[in-house]
Amino acid sequence: MRGFIGQIYFTIGLLISVMNPSVSFSGNTVLDYTAISVKTEKWSLPDFREDQWLKASVRAQDIVSGWDEHAVTIPWTNLTLEYFVKHKMQPSRGARALALIHVAMYDALNHSESKKYDSYLTVSVAAAKVLSYLFPAEEHTFMRIVHKVIELKKSSENFSYEMNSAFNLGQMIGNRVIEYAENDGAQKGWNGxxxxxxxxxxxxxxxxxxxxxxxxxxxxxxxxxxxxKPWVLKTADQFRPEPPPVYGTKEFMAALDEVVDVDKNLTNEQKEVAKFWVDGHGTVTPAGHWNQIAIKLVSKLELSDHQIAQIFMQLNIAMADTFIAAWDSKYHYWYIRPVTAAKKIKGLDFKPYILTPPFPSYVSGHAAISGAASTVLAHHFKSEADAIKAMGDEAAHSRLLGGIHFKFDNDQGLKLGRDIAQLVIDKYSLEIRYAK
Amino acid sequence: MSPINTYNWKMKTSVMIKIMSMVSIALCLLCSTVHSQNTDNDSDLNTYEFLKYAASGDLNSVQNSLASGVDINARDRVFLATALHNASSQGHVHVVDWLISHGANIEQQDYQGATALIWSAYNGKFRPLISLLKAGANPNHIPQQGPTALIAATQSGDIKAVNALLEYEADVSVTSTDGVTPIDAATLRNDQSILSVLNNIGDKK
Incomplete structure (x- = not known):
């Protein structure tokens, strides 16, 4: 059966390539590109002011010079995180956004490598397309940056590839990822x-x-x-944690006492840990923080662009799915926050060291995402696995230090993230199967 | 046509009819399953909406839901809460009164065994609490898990609710399944005014 489906895909792919020889799809990708309508569109350039082009030039220069020491995807990851801060990306949406960007870049890299196109251009166009979707107010900014990147590439020596095809391929991959994003359910409930x-x-x-x-x-x-819609989970509740301790029981009271006691006796070092991992509104977000850690890790080793793109794809898909699963737990159990319980049960006007975010407690989203991220990274950087796992544990523990989570929120969150990360590693390390 | 051919033709017709009948039955079964699944989903959705209306105090929509066939004691799938639980917890006394007068079960329990009275006490909603007590709600009900009404009122720091519960014969010696008494709860909160009320009643006993 699989062989038969494979033949159909092969035939469709062949037909597409015959119909439009400049763009055909092959290689391992996260999304399926065989069924998309293949049409090349020109990215027309409106008139921009001189100062706008100047800013774009600087940005493009940063990206191109970043390629001297980093893989093709890294400068675009840094740019994405910069825009997270600029536009105050919701921490809860950060994981989804990073997964979309990295799937686009991973797929673009794979396609361009198999076609022997310039992967720098294809990846850049795909990334810019998805960034334009995520930050619509900045669409022209990313468009200008990409055009400046092309100019810089053109001016370099040994510039010889099918530039139009690479450009069109990047656009189509970007469009396909946007199409996926438009149908992943994240628009539900919004009336505009x-x-x-x-x-x-x-x-x-x-x-x-x-x-x-x-x-x-x-x-x-x-x-x-x-x-x-998750990327690898069958359903959001696939790994749903067991119910938390019942409110008011001895187990619950012990956990509440722990939060209050820890808060009372916070050392400066513990405060630093809580602040280091706070990753709230207006920061690079928890998922972005783990991307920054991953950038440092990959720079220590001699890895190919493909390997780096694959690590980031796995990392961000694992975090995006873990976010969905953690929120499933939150809105299944609707569990009380320590600050509320302390007031009700102990009559305490408890002021957690960091701000309690506006959603239910169980499980900790940051702990879950950190469990997922640390598992993926420890899998790829075995010599540093212990240190990476310890970072995941510390990120989870920071929520107890911050006074916003019970210990069991963190423990179960870590476990949830680790289970999901293992699923992602198993799926994408063996072979790539298309996401729906 | 030879007799053998006629026989074959009759055989073929008979087999065809049998196959068609089986296919029809299978189709009917499939259709009825799909229909029943749709009906279940519709019913879930209606219950979901009904409970939401009760929580938001929208009496008209509550009434419309009931007119469209939703059970007044319908419960959500996860927490087993009723419309009376939701309206009581959010202080919508007009919805609470209307539900009670139309036969809502005031002793219906959620997944932890808590009644609407406990929910109103926990959320510090005094007026629904009074309506429920007047309607005969049991102030000494002990849920399988979680606080009794008197402990819940103590934890919400609502002395008016504590007094009302005591007036309706809530027993200060009734403990939750975790062995917590209302006096324990007030002591933990260091709520001197509630502690004094509870101790006075305890002394009288």
Missing amino acids: KRLQWYGEGRYYGPGAWEPTPPYYYYPPDEPFAPDW
Whole structure:
């Protein structure tokens, strides 16, 4: 059966390549490109002001000079994280965005390598396309940067490849990833202006999450995330953790006492740890933080562009799926935050060291993402596996130090992330199968 | 046509009819399964909406849901909460009163065994709590897990609710399944005013 499907894919691929010899698809990719409509579009350039081109030149120069010491995908990862900070990317959306960017770059690299196109150009165009989708207000910025990158490449010596084909291939891969993103469920509930969520499925009984001080944000963050389409998980609840301790029981009270005691006796060193991993609104986000760690790791070894793209693809897919699974747990259990429980049970106006984010407690999203990221990275950097896992543990523990999570939130989050990461490693290390 | 051919023709027709009947039956079964799945999904969706309306205090929509056939005691799948739980927890006394007057079960329990009275006490919603007590809700119900109504009211720091529960004969000596008494809960919170009320009642006993 698989052979038969393979033959169909092969035939379609062949037909496409015959119909349009400049763009055909082959090689291992995360998304399936055989069924997309193959049409080349010109990326027309509106008139831009001189100063806008000047800024783009600087950016393009950064990217091109970044290629002297880094793989093709790294300068674009750095640029993405810069725009996360500039546009205050929601931490909860960061993992999804990074997965989309890295799938686009990984697929672009694979296709361009198999066609012997200039992978720098194809990857850049695909990345710029997806970035334009993620930051629509900056569409022209990324367009200008890519054109400046092309100019710089043109001016370099030994510039000989089918530039138009590489450009078109990058565009089509970018479009395919955008098409995937448009259908991954992340638009659910948005009417274009605000989230249309009215408490569906919310639990209000003893031990339930409530909006937390000091800002009492409502509605909670991403209540529809459990419905987003995962990359490798069959369903969001595939690894759903067991229920947390019941509110008010001895186990719960011990965990609450621990949060309060830890907060009371925080050392300066512990405060530093809590701050180092805070990764809140207006930062590179937890997923971005792990990309920065990965950039440092890959720079220590002699790895090919392909290997680096594969590591980042796995890393970001694992974090994106873990985010969905963690949010499934959050909106399944609707579990109380320590700050609320401390007030109710102990009458304490407990002020956690870091801000309690506006969504239920169990499991910790940061712990889960860190469990996933550290597992993927430890798999690829075996000589540093212990240190990487320790970083994952520390990131999870930082939420207890920050006073925003119980220890069991963190422990179960880490486990969830690690289970999902193993699934990603198993899938993408053996062979690439298309994501739906 | 030879007799053998006629026989074959009859055989073929008979086999064809049998196959067609089997296919029809299979199709009917498939259709009925799909229909019943759709009906289940519709029913879930209606319950989901009904519970949401109760939580948001939208009495008109609650009434419309019931008119369209939703059970007044319908419960959500995860927490087994009813509309009365939701309306009580959010302080929508007009919805609570209407549900009670239309036969909602005031002793229905959620997944931890908590009643609507416990939910209103936990969330510090005094007026629904009074409506439920007046309607005969049991103030001494002990859920399988979690706080009793008096402990929940103590934890929400609502002295009015504590007094109301005591007025309706809540027993200060009733402990939760974890062995916690209302006095333990007030002591832990260091809530002197509630502690004093509870101790006075305890002394009288």
